[in-house]
Amino acid sequence: xxxxxxxxxxxxxxxxxxxxxxxxxxxxxxxxxxxxxxxxxxxxxxxxxxxxxxxxxxxxxxxxxxxxxxxxxxxxxxxxxxxxxxxxxxxxxxxxxxxxxxxxxxxxxxxxxxx
Amino acid sequence: xxxxxxxxxxxxxxxxxxxxxxxxxxxxxxxxxxxxxxxxxxxxxxxxxxxxxxxxxxxxxxxxxxxxxxxxxxxxxxxxxxxxxxxxxxxxxxxxxxxxxxxxxxxxxxxxxxxxxxxxxxxxxxxxxxxxxxxxxxxxxxxxxxxxxxxxxxxxxxxxxxxxxxxxxxxxxxxxxxxxxxxxxxx
Numbered sequence: 001x002x003x004x005x006x007x008x009x010x011x012x013x014x015x016x017x018x019x020x021x022x023x024x025x026x027x028x029x030x031x032x033x034x035x036x037x038x039x040x041x042x043x044x045x046x047x048x049x050x051x052x053x054x055x056x057x058x059x060x061x062x063x064x065x066x067x068x069x070x071x072x073x074x075x076x077x078x079x080x081x082x083x084x085x086x087x088x089x090x091x092x093x094x095x096x097x098x099x100x101x102x103x104x105x106x107x108x109x110x111x112x113x114x115x
Numbered sequence: 116x117x118x119x120x121x122x123x124x125x126x127x128x129x130x131x132x133x134x135x136x137x138x139x140x141x142x143x144x145x146x147x148x149x150x151x152x153x154x155x156x157x158x159x160x161x162x163x164x165x166x167x168x169x170x171x172x173x174x175x176x177x178x179x180x181x182x183x184x185x186x187x188x189x190x191x192x193x194x195x196x197x198x199x200x201x202x203x204x205x206x207x208x209x210x211x212x213x214x215x216x217x218x219x220x221x222x223x224x225x226x227x228x229x230x231x232x233x234x235x236x237x238x239x240x241x242x243x244x245x246x247x248x249x250x251x252x253x254x255x256x257x258x259x260x261x262x263x264x265x266x267x268x269x270x271x272x273x274x275x276x277x278x279x280x281x282x283x284x285x286x287x288x289x290x291x292x293x294x295x296x297x298x299x300x301x302x
Binding site for chain 1 (some may be wrong): 148213242243244246248250251252253274275276277278279280281
């Protein structure tokens with residue numbers, strides 16, 4: 001059986017979604033905070049960068065250097081943007097998940113209610 | 116940096132009233148010459164005022180302004196030149212002076228130095244600037260909101276977590292295999 005080539009790991013998904021949500025303000029610290037708040041678990045900045053680097057190597061995101069600010073000790077920000085391939089990977093992952101969930105009764109409505 | 120008991124002072128009744136200077140040990144209250152309210156001061160950006168005639172408060176309290184009062188521009192600039200020399204990021208100040216703007220100075224609270232140094236050494240040159248900068252940005256905000264102890268703990272946790280993520284997987288598995296082998300030999 002063929003499987004989609006570009007399915008993502010769960011943390012990769014979180015990071016990509018956070019990057020999409022943040023839009024033009026998607027840089028390391030903000031992405032970390034967004035994932036942290038959404039998942040309710042402590043996320044290290046190193047894990048975020050390791051994931052973003054991996055996603056960039058796959059062509060799912062693109063990065064560029066931003067401005068340095070005094071609040072950052074004069075260090076520049078690195079901004080990220082999700083590329084088309086990244087959006088496709090998110091869609092393929094969601095499609096794969098939906099396919100696996102077909103016919104599986106989890107006892108709740110995936111839309112948020114109770115089955 | 117010492118985070119001993121805080122010297123809390125009562126706030127002015129009107130939150131936007133800048134006529135009373137106040138500061139807490141782990142926070143700095145910011146004033147602006149041209150602003151009459153806090154919201155105006157925030158829009159103009161951070162500056163610091165030092166009590167005229169006082170010994171350099173930074174020096175006396177290891178890096179934190181103990182109190183701040185509104186001063187005239189002349190008095191402020193007299194102290195800025197002294198303050199900029201003292202806040203040069205020495206080991207005891209706990210503050211890195213970032214730059215002096217024409218109407219004030221911006222001060223960056225320093226995160227735990229050992230943790231920062233470990234992370235600096237572990238990262239590639241390319242990664243250092245961005246990652247350490249991100250941590251510094253979050254650390255500064257946490258320090259103001261939650262205090263130095265919380266911020267320092269958060270920073271150290273971030274460094275430990277980041278090191279685990281950044282160490283190459285092959286090395287991680289190699290270390291784990293070595294540990295397992297060692298335990299097996301002890302049994």
